[in-house]
Amino acid sequence: MRIRPSRSLVADALIALAQTSVAVLLGQESRAQGWPELDLYGYVLVAVVNLSGALRSRWPVAVCLSVHAVWLVYVTAGYWPVVNSFGPMLAVYTVASLRGPRLSVACAGLMAAVWIYAGVVSGTGSMPAVIGQALVFPAVIWRFGYVARRSAELARQLRKEQAERAKREVAEERGRIARELHDVVAHHMSVISVQAGLASFVFESDKDTARGALSTISGTSAEALEELRRMLRLLRAEDGDDAPDAPMPGLGRLGEMVERVGAGGLPVELRVEGTPRPLAPGVDLCAYRVVQEALTNVLKHARSATRAEVELRYGQDHVTVSVTDDGEGVIPDRVQGGGGHGLIGMRERAKLYGGTISIGPRGKNGGFAVRLDLPTSARSVRRGDDTSA
Template structure:
């Protein structure tokens, strides 16, 4: 159990009092006056303020110095009560600036030397040079100990603050990642469901076959959305050390064709082309590419309904490239620009996370294009790392 600071100071004061009682009667052995009633009273006055050193370190230090000077001036052995002044110096060095501490250390050394000067007739007293050396050496050691303790405490506080900041950034980045995942899952699937629901309602009485097809698309899309949401929840609930692995794989490049089929069913003609030799790629890179394509097609579905789109996947030796182009108006609607940037910023953040590059904008020939390049050896950048696009 850790004692409160005041309780520790009380115990230290009691220890000083015991030291006075033990050494006081021995003062005559080294040529000093034996403590009498007045001597014990002055020794007690030197000790008592040290119990309040944490309340006002500098004030208590100066008061203790003054009382110790009086004690020494009367002719009592300084060693008996020297612990209190040195304890006060240590406390000041622990809490105050180096300049203030240096002044207190110099003042204590001067009092120490003064004790030697007022006792020159004491044959047992060391030479002035020895006294000065002791005063400087011992008090410098006490000051240094307090200084190092203060620096250690400052370093500990700084380290704690940095750890707290890193944890805060990690939490913020994780929230951003979750927000991007939720946006991608919900925005895409709900866009498809909304379009298909509108189509089914429009042709429900006149074209039962088209209505049934739209309802089937709604069913499949909603089921896939639920599966992805469940997978995300399992990942979030899983602990790093419990060995829980989601039983549903993350969406990847193999599911882009299914996505294009779903968008095509929503009324947007979509062509999907693959060039190069398909090969296994890191799951995180595949998910990044999948989400970017998903967001791009969602924007086509929402804002370029009468356009046609092309999705191209290129496998290169050390990278993959995916592009989504359409022949619509080629302008980002105002509501997309002002929605907080969840879609467009999310695509850029995903590319940045895996060290890739992305371009988003209108095409010179008309329409809109999203082009993403990702290194196939990429790993997600650790929280706090800066990745240059």
């Protein structure tokens, strides 16, 4: 949480007042320590040194220099140096916590110089102790300020990385939602469009065919609405909420999809090889969506396609689905340029689950083919991550 400047100023002012009070109380012990008693001039110098700390966060370097200058005058006047040492210490810490090492080290050196000068002026006989204090105290204070500065920088960097990660997660989630919406809406709307055109064409001449087309439109739109409601429930669900009642679509519903597309005027044959078995929900949904998108492309883009085939093969540690048609292919720029949200979505889904996918014309005989191979075991998924399309 970032501290507001007004709150920081108030906190600094309170610290400065407390520090001044401590210095005044300590100054009353000057005579007992063998130093001249503080007079009005001495107390003014004490107040200036310590109360200047109220502005240390706003102008750290200026406050540090002014505090040391006044402290130097105080020491030269012959007063007890320790009384006014708290202000310079806090000023050096503030510079070290807010400014770069080069500037803060210089301020620490200034404090050490004034400390040694105080020892020389007072005529103390223990100069080695004074020099040791002048080296150790500023160094320790500088180190505390430097660590505080580095901690603040790391905290800001962490917040920035968390914000960037949140943005990436939002973008990934939007992409996932966009793929799901594309798969649901594009497929069902393609079937509805074909059936609506058929019903309009035979409305007067073939009532039964028109009624069948309208019935297909009704069933397809109801299924599309159910899938959209399921997606909305997933999006609105919060942590800890129960999962939506409606199951995710999977390969077990391929028969319904084939019948729906067949009712749209494109005969589709479904062949299943191997023994059907339950798959992981993600793998099951991935295979279903790829078949759905492939059949949607046949309805929307294939020229003169008269039939399509869907083949589902269960292997020992993988499942393969393929969709082929006998048309002239899809719109060229969709395939050659790799564009189109549907083709991109197929490849992203295959890559996500460690699978491989091939999309393209069948060859001289014409038609178009989509083939997806998905691993169904953890070991196969790891191998697939290195070779996925």
